[in-house]
Amino acid sequence: MALATTIPFCFFFLYWWSIPESPRWLLATGKFYAAEEIIRKMAAKNGKPLPPDYMTTLQMKYNAAKKAQHQNNVNNSVEDENKTYGLVDLFKTPNLRKKTLIITFIWFTNTSVYVGLSYFAAVLGGDEYINFLLAGAVELPTYIVLYPVISRYGRRTNLCVSMLIGGLACLATALPIKGETFTLVLYCVGKMGISSSYVVLPLFASELYPTVVRGLGMSLSGVAGMLGPIFIPLVNYLGAEHIILPLILMGVLLVTGGLASLLLPETLNHHLPQTLEDGERFGKTIKQKPDLTRDENL
Structure with a gap:
């Protein structure tokens, strides 16, 4: 019974690599270009093309928010993109x-x-x-x-x-x-x-x-x-x-x-x-x- 109820979970490892990363997380950590690629795939899959200036506007808002948060430390915007988070x-x-x-x-x-x-x-x-x-x-x-x-x-x-x-x-x-x-x-x-x-x-x-x-x-x-x-x-x-x-x-x-x-x-x-x-x-x-x-x- 233990094997019958646990072995099927092994199949999860067969497709985890095909699941895209969260665009929200990518944007929050400064990985804008990776987020852009996934967002465009999502839009195409859902049959809802993005407006021509969508990504540009999004990047401008992101940069403005980062500038407002770190106006006293110009190096933080680079550090945050590479920062890792823990418990x-x-x-x-x-x-x-x-x-x-x-x-x-x-x-x-x-x-x-x-x-x-x-x-x-x-x-x-x-x-x-x-x-x-x-x-x-x-x-x-x-x-x-x-x-x-x-x-x-x-x-x-x-x-x-x-x-x-x-x-x-x-x-x-x-x-x-x-x-x-x-x-x-x-x-x-x-x-x-x-x-x-x-x-x-x-x-x-x-x-x-x-x-x-x-x-x-x-x-x-x-x-x-x-x-x-x-x-x-x-x-x-x-x-x-x-x-x-x-x-x-x-x-x-x-x-x-x-x-x-x-x-x-x-x-x-x-x-x-x-x-x-x-x-x-x-x-x-x-x-x-x-x-x-x-x-x-x-």
């Missing part, structure tokens, strides 16, 4: 550090509870196969309605509400109401909530990290999040004596993570941060609410 850059400045820690904590919470609830289906009582089927079926509605909802009301609100719904449903199992059906219903609501937040979080996180360290930030948060499934089986084992105890612990995690998401800025219809300076300013100087007056495809 340390995520923690150098206070606002970016705060966002990195919050995203990582929420990622840990989401991964832990999602895996924990998936494992917990078999010990709810009744038919374990039916329970596991329901645990997967309740995820489907979230995938259908989630995209239009986050496009209208933003990422942060949906992440927070999803985690709170899931967390409160898990905590509600402590109510003095007996019966396997009651616990199963609350479990399904909790699984629906965590499934929704598990979809929103990667999108939200990718829009919060600045382009030059976006891959590093996503990797850091993702790896830290996977520490949760190492410990979550021990939490589920507590259910051998008290069946609702794991649900209560996971509910506390979800509610805490949902409230922590309110400390992050909304990203809907805002320009993505490009540089570390943009990442530090993002959330300080922009509005915390989604800009509903602007086109989402900025």
